[in-house]
Amino acid sequence: MKKYRNKSLSESISTIGSMLLFMLFAGCTLMIIAVAAGTYSRISDNFDKTFGASSALRYISNKIKSSEKAEIIGSGNGIKLESGNITNVICFYDGGLYENSMATDSPNDYKGEKIFELSGLEIASDGDWYKITVVLNGEESSTYVRRGDFPENQT
Amino acid sequence: MSEEVISLKTKHKGSRRPINLFFAEIIIALLFFSISGAVILRVFAAADEKSRRSARLENVIIYAQSLAELYSETGDIEKCAEMVWDKAVVRENTPEHISIYLPDEKTTFDAYEQSEKTAAGELSELKMVFTAEGSEIYTLTCTAYISGEESL
Numbered sequence: 001m002k003k004y005r006n007k008s009l010s011e012s013i014s015t016i017g018s019m020l021l022f023m024l025f026a027g028c029t030l031m032i033i034a035v036a037a038g039t040y041s042r043i044s045d046n047f048d049k050t051f052g053a054s055s056a057l058r059y060i061s062n063k064i065k066s067s068e069k070a071e072i073i074g075s076g077n078g079i080k081l082e083s084g085n086i087t088n089v090i091c092f093y094d095g096g097l098y099e100n101s102m103a104t105d106s107p108n109d110y111k112g113e114k115i116f117e118l119s120g121l122e123i124a125s126d127g128d129w130y131k132i133t134v135v136l137n138g139e140e141s142s143t144y145v146r147r148g149d150f151p152e153n154q155t
Numbered sequence: 156m157s158e159e160v161i162s163l164k165t166k167h168k169g170s171r172r173p174i175n176l177f178f179a180e181i182i183i184a185l186l187f188f189s190i191s192g193a194v195i196l197r198v199f200a201a202a203d204e205k206s207r208r209s210a211r212l213e214n215v216i217i218y219a220q221s222l223a224e225l226y227s228e229t230g231d232i233e234k235c236a237e238m239v240w241d242k243a244v245v246r247e248n249t250p251e252h253i254s255i256y257l258p259d260e261k262t263t264f265d266a267y268e269q270s271e272k273t274a275a276g277e278l279s280e281l282k283m284v285f286t287a288e289g290s291e292i293y294t295l296t297c298t299a300y301i302s303g304e305e306s307l
Binding site: 013014017020021024025028031032035036039042043046047049050051054057126128129141142143144145146 | 177180181184185188191192195196199202203206207209210213214216217220221224225227228238239
């Protein structure tokens with residue numbers, strides 16, 4: 001009887017031990033996953049914030065540089081660019097940057113394709129430059145682009 | 156009586172063995188998790204730091220490009236810096252060297268200017284150096300030519 005009780009106690013301790021070991025394993029795994037998730041989300045947010053804004057800035061500035069004629073539209077939340085017989089309208093609308101390419105002689109009201117997720121866009125004329133400001137997740141990034149030498153821009 | 160004590164001692168010795176094994180197993184598991192945790196946390200910290208550095212470099216490149224664009228037209232780095240950073244703190248300002256603390260307060264901007272005046276105009280070369288945590292993170296050189304009529 002005593003022998004049986006001791007064996008039972010030993011088995012119980014072994015079972016509890018195994019469970020404790022499993023719980024330790026599960027706890028450590030969960031902790032590492034939580035830390036990893038936090039780090040990943042921070043890196044991802046940082047990446048989106050930085051590279052999203054800079055990509056949008058570079059895209060708009062390169063478009064302006066390569067165009068023959070530029071005109072700020074709306075209240076500065078868009079720009080109309082003409083090169084040859086193609087007109088590009090880049091504008092901020094409903095949380096995104098949209099671009100519409102169309103033939104200059106056949107304008108349309110189509111807002112275009114969404115190319116970037118943004119929180120805001122402002123294009124202002126500042127002397128000989130355009131100041132482009134992009135807002136993404138509450139952070140502003142700005143750049144200056146020289147206005148073209150076309151006669152419409154000489155003020 | 157004595158036989159009973161001996162038998163109990165023997166049984167007790169026998170039951171201690173799995174407990175010792177269990178503790179050894181727990182210690183090995185803890186050791187394994189501690190080492191793995193330390194390695195993983197170090198990797199995460201390194202990844203986080205690299206992400207911050209790349210974000211900082213990206214911002215600095217945008218600043219440098221804007222400054223180069225402005226400088227190539229004006230040839231006046233002080234004016235360009237004022238346009239790009241409204242709230243920057245100027246550390247040093249001499250005709251050849253301007254040093255500025257960027258708004259993030261961790262990066263410094265140094266501009267070294269060399270000008271050559273001729274009858275035709277002024278040719279200036281500007282070397283922009285961005286420094287963070289004691290090391291150079293980005294360098295860009297640009298030039299500006301202001302013709303004689305404009306520079307007068």
